[in-house]
Amino acid sequence: MENQSDNYTTLSLMTKSSSTNYYKDADRLLLAVDCIIFGFDKDSLKLLLFQRKVAPFQEEWSLIGSFVKKEESVTKAAERVLKTHTGLTNIFMEELGHYGAVDRDPGDRVISMAHYALMRLQEEDKQIAEEYKAQWFEFDKLPDLVLDHQQMVQDALEKLRRKARYRPIGFELLPEKFTIPQLRLLYEVIYQRDLDRRNFRKKILSMNVLEKLEEKDKTSSRKGAFLYRFIPAKYEEMVEKGVDFVI
Amino acid sequence: MENQSDNYTTLSLMTKSSSTNYYKDADRLLLAVDCIIFGFDKDSLKLLLFQRKVAPFQEEWSLIGSFVKKEESVTKAAERVLKTHTGLTNIFMEELGHYGAVDRDPGDRVISMAHYALMRLQEEDKQIAEEYKAQWFEFDKLPDLVLDHQQMVQDALEKLRRKARYRPIGFELLPEKFTIPQLRLLYEVIYQRDLDRRNFRKKILSMNVLEKLEEKDKTSSRKGAFLYRFIPAKYEEMVEKGVDFVI
DNA sequence: CCAAAAGTGTTATCGCTACACCCATGA
DNA sequence: TCATGGGTGTAGCGATAACACTTTTGG
Numbered sequence: 152m153e154n155q156s157d158n159y160t161t162l163s164l165m166t167k168s169s170s171t172n173y174y175k176d177a178d179r180l181l182l183a184v185d186c187i188i189f190g191f192d193k194d195s196l197k198l199l200l201f202q203r204k205v206a207p208f209q210e211e212w213s214l215i216g217s218f219v220k221k222e223e224s225v226t227k228a229a230e231r232v233l234k235t236h237t238g239l240t241n242i243f244m245e246e247l248g249h250y251g252a253v254d255r256d257p258g259d260r261v262i263s264m265a266h267y268a269l270m271r272l273q274e275e276d277k278q279i280a281e282e283y284k285a286q287w288f289e290f291d292k293l294p295d296l297v298l299d300h301q302q303m304v305q306d307a308l309e310k311l312r313r314k315a316r317y318r319p320i321g322f323e324l325l326p327e328k329f330t331i332p333q334l335r336l337l338y339e340v341i342y343q344r345d346l347d348r349r350n351f352r353k354k355i356l357s358m359n360v361l362e363k364l365e366e367k368d369k370t371s372s373r374k375g376a377f378l379y380r381f382i383p384a385k386y387e388e389m390v391e392k393g394v395d396f397v398i
Numbered sequence: 399m400e401n402q403s404d405n406y407t408t409l410s411l412m413t414k415s416s417s418t419n420y421y422k423d424a425d426r427l428l429l430a431v432d433c434i435i436f437g438f439d440k441d442s443l444k445l446l447l448f449q450r451k452v453a454p455f456q457e458e459w460s461l462i463g464s465f466v467k468k469e470e471s472v473t474k475a476a477e478r479v480l481k482t483h484t485g486l487t488n489i490f491m492e493e494l495g496h497y498g499a500v501d502r503d504p505g506d507r508v509i510s511m512a513h514y515a516l517m518r519l520q521e522e523d524k525q526i527a528e529e530y531k532a533q534w535f536e537f538d539k540l541p542d543l544v545l546d547h548q549q550m551v552q553d554a555l556e557k558l559r560r561k562a563r564y565r566p567i568g569f570e571l572l573p574e575k576f577t578i579p580q581l582r583l584l585y586e587v588i589y590q591r592d593l594d595r596r597n598f599r600k601k602i603l604s605m606n607v608l609e610k611l612e613e614k615d616k617t618s619s620r621k622g623a624f625l626y627r628f629i630p631a632k633y634e635e636m637v638e639k640g641v642d643f644v645i
Numbered sequence: 646c647c648a649a650a651a652g653t654g655t656t657a658t659c660g661c662t663a664c665a666c667c668c669a670t671g672a
Numbered sequence: 673t674c675a676t677g678g679g680t681g682t683a684g685c686g687a688t689a690a691c692a693c694t695t696t697t698g699g
Contacts, residue, residue, distance in 0.1 A: 174428055174465075174505060174506045174508070177428050177465035178428075178465065178466070178467050178468040179426035179427060179428060180426060180427065180428075180429050180468060181421055181425075181426060182427050182429060182509060218421075218424035218425065219427065219498070219509070220425050221425040221427060221507050222500060222507075223500065224498050224499045224500050225496050225498030225509060226498065246495050246496060248493050248495075249472055249493060249496065249511055251471050251472030251473060251511070252471045253469060253470065258421060259421045260468050260469075261421070262429060262466070262472060264496050264498070313564070317560075330651090331651090331652095332650080332651070347689075347690075347691085348651085348652080348653095349652085349653070349654080349690095349691085350688075350689065350690085352651095352652080352653085353653095353654095354687095354688090369697090369698090371649095371650075372649060372650040372651065372697085373648085373649065373650075373651095373696070373697040373698045373699080374649080374650060374651050374652085374695070374696040374697055374698090375650090375651080375696080375697080376650080376651060376652090377651090377652095577678090578678090578679095579677080579678070594662075594663075594664090595678085595679085595680095596663090596664085596679085596680070596681080597661075597662065597663085599679080599680085600661095600680095600681095601660095601661090616670085616671090618676095618677075619669090619670080619676060619677040619678065620669070620670040620671045620675085620676060620677075620678095621668070621669040621670050621671095621676080621677060621678050621679085622670075622678080623677080623678055623679090624679095
């Protein structure tokens, strides 16, 4: 039979002053957050990594992360990590899952709540990253990572793909103005397969979430491609309804 | 600028003996698991709840849960909780997500990793539940729950629905032999809408994962409905490939 | 003028939806 | 014999997938 501390809910809602007595038999553990940060840079998917400056594993690469503090929520901790290493707030971030094996961190028992985030990459982001000793890697040329971070990255990519099927998630990775070929390229990177130019354009435009601008982007062809922008109201509507977004 | 303990990854992979020195500045927290356990009982969706026997909130209802112990993985903790309250192991269980708000449990700072599980309900399960002071509730007649458990249940149902779209998850809730009307009823309960009898049958059979048996189940009609069974190999194949399973 | 990417339309196929009648059986 | 739920087929529609040529323009 379980001991009483096993069902913590039977003991909850004490006053703060007495609370630690009620839960005193339970183990206290270290809880961390790790962030898998995807960036999209014109035509390739990138990942933000942090280079360890101290031994052991000096110069090896790791996801960015931190311990959760007693007075902050887990989500706040993840946002803090993100802000600390990129200077950014308010970008799309979501829980990936927990990594809770007993021996995952030889340093101590540490459970990590992994989060993944998406951002559009611009020059200034790379500079900020450098200031913080972080670096953007091409997604298909990642170095080895410490602990179970390689697994986290793989899981995050799978979740990203899955998620992109029912949420217009890819949009989070593009600059405000973008071309349809850019958008298609992004989905090709995420799904790692070719998409038919004509069908892709047809499908996207049929959703009526894009506004065509007068300007063209000529960085990738002589002819140039028209720039588009999301119509914010339509975009929000899609997110809320969880519209099917199968490409 | 962050303090050094902020990036725990820069310090990991110490030997066990010295490790606690490295992480000593980080807060140690209570980590719990809570389980949302769905059961399907012939024609209705049920949820397993636990009645608190001690003050405060005596006689109020709660999900079943426990603290994670230092020497067990989070997953193992969830499995322990499940076994403790249902006697069962090896049933479908999956992470739902974390509940990590600072004030979610007035007793202390407790972060909960919620898990949800699916099981086919049979008479013996109800008896086991009773032994452990747990009880199965009709899903649409749930009592108020303590803490943020109501939210967890709602989130679990949403995840269940979402998941059922790309994994043949509903099958986990049925007995080994089942009729097609039963399977349809299950999906009607999950999605809370009516499904066309003919189209449902057509779709399911077209997947070639069901084996028709000679026996009939006559408990719900005079004519009786043929029993079916999953073809294990095909079923596994579907799970692995993540086959689309949109009903 | 030509290389390189952007832009455009049509057709065939497939899957989904909607829908109504007969069947088997126990009471 | 009749009430009850089980079982079946088809036609229309809409979405998807396959596919090739013209346009623009900087060099």
